[in-house]
Amino acid sequence: MGLVVGLKDSVAPYVIITPAHNEEAFIEETIRSMISQTVRPLRWIVVNDNSLDRTGEIVQRYASENGFIQLVDIKRSGERHFGNKVSAFNRGLSEAQRLDYRFIGNIDADISLPKDYFEKILREFDLDPNLGIVGGMVFSKIGDRFVNQNVALDSVAGAVQLFRRDCFEQIGGYLALPLGGIDAAAEIMARMKRWKVHTCPDLTVFEHRRTGSAKASPLGARVREGRRLYSLGYGLLFFSLRCIYRALEPPKCVGSGAAFLGFLLGLLRRDPIVLPPEVVTFLRTEQRDKLLRNFRSR
Numbered sequence: 001m002g003l004v005v006g007l008k009d010s011v012a013p014y015v016i017i018t019p020a021h022n023e024e025a026f027i028e029e030t031i032r033s034m035i036s037q038t039v040r041p042l043r044w045i046v047v048n049d050n051s052l053d054r055t056g057e058i059v060q061r062y063a064s065e066n067g068f069i070q071l072v073d074i075k076r077s078g079e080r081h082f083g084n085k086v087s088a089f090n091r092g093l094s095e096a097q098r099l100d101y102r103f104i105g106n107i108d109a110d111i112s113l114p115k116d117y118f119e120k121i122l123r124e125f126d127l128d129p130n131l132g133i134v135g136g137m138v139f140s141k142i143g144d145r146f147v148n149q150n151v152a153l154d155s156v157a158g159a160v161q162l163f164r165r166d167c168f169e170q171i172g173g174y175l176a177l178p179l180g181g182i183d184a185a186a187e188i189m190a191r192m193k194r195w196k197v198h199t200c201p202d203l204t205v206f207e208h209r210r211t212g213s214a215k216a217s218p219l220g221a222r223v224r225e226g227r228r229l230y231s232l233g234y235g236l237l238f239f240s241l242r243c244i245y246r247a248l249e250p251p252k253c254v255g256s257g258a259a260f261l262g263f264l265l266g267l268l269r270r271d272p273i274v275l276p277p278e279v280v281t282f283l284r285t286e287q288r289d290k291l292l293r294n295f296r297s298r
Contacts, residue, residue: 014103015096016044019088024053026110026208031062033113045092047072086176105162110208132167132195135160136203142250151199158183167195179228192282219258226262233273233280238287
């Protein structure tokens with residue numbers, strides 16, 4: 001213990017990386033949140049990933065006044081996809097290698113945080129040496145309101161994942177996956193290696209654009225969600241019950257139906273499962289055990 005004691009209004013041994021592609025509409029909220037943190041990171045590395053808008057200009061303006069912010073510009077060809085996010089994250093990671101940090105994580109460029117967010121997150125790590133990944137509960141903006149993502153407490157939304165460094169290095173960091181799910185893959189592998197993964201339900205985070213919706217309609221994003229979870233190796237029974245459980249999330253019923261359609265498309269097309277067989281076996285065993293526990297508790 002003692003990691004955050006006396007660190008208020010100071011810095012702590014963590015590094016945050018934010019891949020940002022055309023985020024001028026949202027990134028200033030994220031910047032203000034990071035600047036206002038009671039415990040700031042050693043470095044916040046914002047990777048301006050081939051943006052065609054004012055993202056880099058906005059970040060540079062704040063970086064010139066705040067020494068912990070570092071802007072990295074990268075150029076590439078092609079459109080936005082999840083593989084680019086991993087490449088951008090890894091570019092930021094290469095900048096962090098000379099720093100002596102104990103925790104490393106991702107914050108998306110459309111996130112706003114309470115000012116004591118990282119102070120509380122670091123305290124969670126301090127209390128449990130087996131904790132590998134931790135984050136707050138994300139509320140995503142859908143229409144004109146923020147809706148709770150209702151992430152399971154043994155999971156952490158990819159928009160706010162913070163890793164203990166040992167955990168991050170043991171799982172090999174983020175994997176570049178064609179349909180995304182890099183955050184889910186990371187936490188599945190972390191749990192397989194006996195690290196705890198935990199969302200703090202009382203620590204609220206606001207996401208100003210729902211994940212996966214930057215280039216797709218809400219229903220299109222849910223179809224892609226289904227395809228993505230199929231590609232990670234989710235079991236059909238578990239995913240079906242998940243859709244029923246989440247049927248009242250917006251868009252009500254139709255959203256879950258779209259996700260189930262995406263899953264079936266992956267199944268019928270026999271799309272490849274992207275995770276190693278031993279990871280898929282662990283995931284399906286974990287899902288089966290959850291179903292059994294829920295059944296026995298009723």
